[in-house]
Amino acid sequence: MSYETILVEQRDAVTLITLNRPQALNALNSQVLKDLTQAFAAYDADPSQRCAVLTGSGEKAFAAGADIKEMVDKDAADFFLEDFFSGWQSGVVGTRKPWIAAVAGFALGGGCELAMMADFIIAADTAKFGQPEIKLGVAPGMGGSQRLTRAVGKAKAMEMCLTGRMMDATEAERASLVSRVVPAADLVEEALKAAALIASMPPMAAMVNKEMVNLAFETGLAQSIQIERRLFQILAATEDKKEGMTAFVEKRPGVWKGR
Ligand code: CO8
Numbered sequence: 001m002s003y004e005t006i007l008v009e010q011r012d013a014v015t016l017i018t019l020n021r022p023q024a025l026n027a028l029n030s031q032v033l034k035d036l037t038q039a040f041a042a043y044d045a046d047p048s049q050r051c052a053v054l055t056g057s058g059e060k061a062f063a064a065g066a067d068i069k070e071m072v073d074k075d076a077a078d079f080f081l082e083d084f085f086s087g088w089q090s091g092v093v094g095t096r097k098p099w100i101a102a103v104a105g106f107a108l109g110g111g112c113e114l115a116m117m118a119d120f121i122i123a124a125d126t127a128k129f130g131q132p133e134i135k136l137g138v139a140p141g142m143g144g145s146q147r148l149t150r151a152v153g154k155a156k157a158m159e160m161c162l163t164g165r166m167m168d169a170t171e172a173e174r175a176s177l178v179s180r181v182v183p184a185a186d187l188v189e190e191a192l193k194a195a196a197l198i199a200s201m202p203p204m205a206a207m208v209n210k211e212m213v214n215l216a217f218e219t220g221l222a223q224s225i226q227i228e229r230r231l232f233q234i235l236a237a238t239e240d241k242k243e244g245m246t247a248f249v250e251k252r253p254g255v256w257k258g259r
Helices: 030-045 076-082 086-093 110-117 132-136 144-152 154-163 169-174 184-199 203-218 221-235 239-249
Strands: 006-011 014-019 051-056 061-063 099-103 106-108 120-124 128-130 180-182
Touching: 006 030, 014 030, 014 184, 030 051, 030 086, 051 061, 051 184, 061 099, 061 110, 086 110, 099 110, 099 184, 106 110, 110 128, 110 144, 120 169, 120 184, 132 154, 144 154, 169 180, 180 184, 203 221, 203 239
Parallel strands: 014 051, 051 099, 061 106, 099 120, 106 128, 120 180
Antiparallel strands: 006 014
């Protein structure tokens, strides 16, 4: 499949998706949403693919936000009727298999929100995260105020949303927004390595582990612990559970069936 605004390639069991509008610092317009929705759906549906990496083309930006030029003439009714921002929830967050955001340069506004939709973020030492929407007279519209606050806490999230201040990679790691920081030149290779490790795991267990961790952000503790227990019990019925535990006992690597 070919796309207008992204590049997609498969490296063994890992899908690498690259936002490819460098002239607009990979700003997210409706075509990017359409392309990403299709690419993530294709990744989810392809049994040969077990982890994905999303990154930005060029060194300057992961994505500098929703496309301001596309939004400048829209009014409230346009935003409501087109419901543009909801597509990211179903088309990107709804991906069931794991994926990693590899962020170099600016991840601002919708770009920061897109990175936070990933299962985790690996940042280059050049990364800068921010929610500068207030400077445009608006506010985050793709989950940023909620995901940022859950990730870094109220004080930093509030300061970033109210002032538009950017967080650099060192601060982002300290604040737990990203899992780790690597030199910019190694970013994609490091993210692909992490993805390959995830891809080597039993695939259904990877999907369930992702669902479990995400539960912590979506439900109360008692309910999420109960759901965790049920998901564990479902995994216990898989062939890969039998294989994984037998392989451990027999001191050999597991061979996964994905069910
Ligand atoms: N949208 C469209 N084009 C963009 C965007 C963007 N978000 N960001 C950069 N570009 C374009 C520039 O217009 C420029 O294009 P051109 O050369 O044709 O003029 C090109 O990318 C390069 O950008 P700059 O020349 O500005 O590069 P600088 O190095 O000088 O600055 C910055 C880099 C600091 C990243 C700067 O480009 C910037 O501030 N960009 C905007 C960042 C921003 O405000 N992002 C948030 C957007 S809003 C959003 O994401 C949430 C939407 C919620 C809205 C809800 C509405 C109801």
